[in-house]
Amino acid sequence: ILNVEQSPQSLHVQEGDSTNFTCSFPSSNFYALHWYRWETAKSPEALFVMTLNGDEKKKGRISATLNTKEGYSYLYIKGSQPEDSATYLCAFPETGANNLFFGTGTRLTVIP
Amino acid sequence: NAGVTQTPKFQVLKTGQSMTLQCAQDMNHEYMSWYRQDPGMGLRLIHYSVGAGITDQGEVPNGYNVSRSTTEDFPLRLLSAAPSQTSVYFCASSPGTGVKKLFFGSGTQLSVL
Secondary structure: OOOOEEEOOEEEEEOOOOEEEEEEOOOOOOOOEEEEEEOOOOOOEEEEEEOOOOOEEEEOOEEEEEEOOOOEEEEEEOOOOHHHOEEEEEEEEOOOOOOEEEOOOEEEEEEO | OOOEEEEOOEEEEOOOOOEEEEEEEOOOOOEEEEEEEOOOOOOEEEEEEEEOOEEEEOOOOOOEEEOOOOOOEOOEEEOOOOHHHOEEEEEEEEOOOOOOOOEEOOOEEEEEO
């Protein structure tokens, strides 16, 4: 079992604000780091899979960075919109396997 | 594209009953898995399979059984339901290896009374 921690647990922001949250993972034997977006009453959908130290991924207003040496990743949302309201999960795979260990997520609420 | 199809969406069982949650994918993915989601906890892996005929236990396998007779299907069986198995269950598949993203089914909300 791999320990994946996310903070904060929940976040409320005003529409238009930019925000970010953190995923911490074991820095030894790094393999990959996944981010998923999970809207209420739907299933999780992949945002990014990151594999290289210093990697930065972007999808629209959402971006993520990765620091494998210190074991953290940041997810940024620029100019939050109500449709960004969701739980954002990060996950860390067993080395060489596809079994993902998930954090408990950051629940984002964007207030119009 | 159907993707990962999971049935049923909702189920209520009595303690001691058995049932099977169905999962099928049409993407020819080798890897399939079952997770459960409980309040305050992350998704936890129940069982997984890396190909037809191959299954293995995840983090929380007790009380569940799986089989993988075809690449497409990966059913999860509750042998004798207990209230502790009340949860939301997700099936997920992937082309394989930890650098490939998971594709999730729509989930099954199970209540055991």
